[in-house]
Amino acid sequence: MSDxxxxxxxxxxxxxxxxxxxxxxxxxxxxFLVTEVLFFGGMFGAYAVYRSSxxxxxxxxxxxxxxxxxxxxTIVLICSSLTMALTVYAAxxxxxxxIILGLLSTLFFGAVFLGVKVxxxxxxxxxxxxxxxxxxxTEGVYGGPEQLYFALYFAMxxxxxxxxxxxxxxxxxxxxxxxxxxxxxxHHPLVENFxxxxxxxDIVWIFLFPLLYLIGAHEGAH
Amino acid sequence: MSEHxxxxxxxxxxxxxxxxxxxxxxxxxxxxxxAFNTPIALSIAGLKAALVILWFMHVKYSSKLTQLxxxxxxxxxxxxxxxxxxxxxxRDMMNYYFFKP
Numbered sequence: 192m193s194d195x196x197x198x199x200x201x202x203x204x205x206x207x208x209x210x211x212x213x214x215x216x217x218x219x220x221x222x223f224l225v226t227e228v229l230f231f232g233g234m235f236g237a238y239a240v241y242r243s244s245x246x247x248x249x250x251x252x253x254x255x256x257x258x259x260x261x262x263x264x265t266i267v268l269i270c271s272s273l274t275m276a277l278t279v280y281a282a283x284x285x286x287x288x289x290i291i292l293g294l295l296s297t298l299f300f301g302a303v304f305l306g307v308k309v310x311x312x313x314x315x316x317x318x319x320x321x322x323x324x325x326x327x328x329t330e331g332v333y334g335g336p337e338q339l340y341f342a343l344y345f346a347m348x349x350x351x352x353x354x355x356x357x358x359x360x361x362x363x364x365x366x367x368x369x370x371x372x373x374x375x376x377x378h379h380p381l382v383e384n385f386x387x388x389x390x391x392x393d394i395v396w397i398f399l400f401p402l403l404y405l406i407g408a409h410e411g412a413h
Numbered sequence: 414m415s416e417h418x419x420x421x422x423x424x425x426x427x428x429x430x431x432x433x434x435x436x437x438x439x440x441x442x443x444x445x446x447x448a449f450n451t452p453i454a455l456s457i458a459g460l461k462a463a464l465v466i467l468w469f470m471h472v473k474y475s476s477k478l479t480q481l482x483x484x485x486x487x488x489x490x491x492x493x494x495x496x497x498x499x500x501x502x503x504r505d506m507m508n509y510y511f512f513k514p
Contacts, residue, residue: 225483233493
């Protein structure tokens with residue numbers, strides 16, 4: 192369009208202006224997230240089918256998870272989403288220290304989450320609840336459908352944790368970029384689109400927590 | 414439209430709401446509502462997801478095209494889940510009405 196628009200710093204030549212460039216980036220990120228929704232959706236679909244087939248076994252198996260640890264991790268992940276949102280805000284305001292502080296906090300909460308996850312996975316290992324030849328639901332009981340539940344548990348939480356690990360690697364890289372002064376005031380597609388990714392990972396957990404941890408919680412309530 | 418900048422106050426309000434809803438979902442899970450257990454849990458999760466999508470992910474302030482993409486993703490997910498379940502949930506019925514003498 193007008194010549195001065197092409198001189199805007201950071202504007203790629205194939206966009207009319209920064210707003211169009213920004214909009215395109217956001218849309219592209221959402222296109223990726225839609226594929227992620229359907230990727231996790233396949234596992235949620237498998238969960239729905241097997242849980243509807245073996246509702247009691249799923250509740251029995253679920254009661255072996257630690258609701259307190261799962262609940263703490265849910266809050267931890269919500270905290271990390273808050274600090275991520277504040278990081279994007281700091282980037283929009285051009286606050287270098289704000290970006291670094293925000294990313295470090297998000298990284299911290301992510302690490303706490305994975306640390307709790309390690310404790311939980313270890314507990315499953317100790318109690319022979321890892322699907323495979325050594326799986327044993329209760330003494331002397333093989334527990335086929337229960338094993339199915341734990342296969343889904345490890346597939347879904349494992350894939351979720353894997354997404355977090357990737358996100359944390361990207362965050363470390365972004366912290367180095369921020370320290371170098373790469374993020375000047377204005378739009379930062381990297382920070383904003385990474386924020387979308389991190390919030391998406393949070394949403395996956397928002398559904399995993401009730402579906403995996405809480406379905407057997409009322410059993411002890413009577 | 415891309416010039417939006419959501420106030421940190423709103424972020425903190427959403428954060429508080431998400432924490433309260435997490436507490437609520439744990440509380441309701443410890444009670445037995447029979448057939449409503451799962452619908453209640455999924456409703457609370459859906460509400461939490463909506464808060465994250467609309468405010469943390471800025472979809473409320475995004476362009477119509479981005480909103481359409483976000484909606485389409487979850488709409489297709491609904492197709493995947495609903496059509497899968499309507500098959501699995503009706504197999505016994507199909508056997509009963511059509512294939513058993």
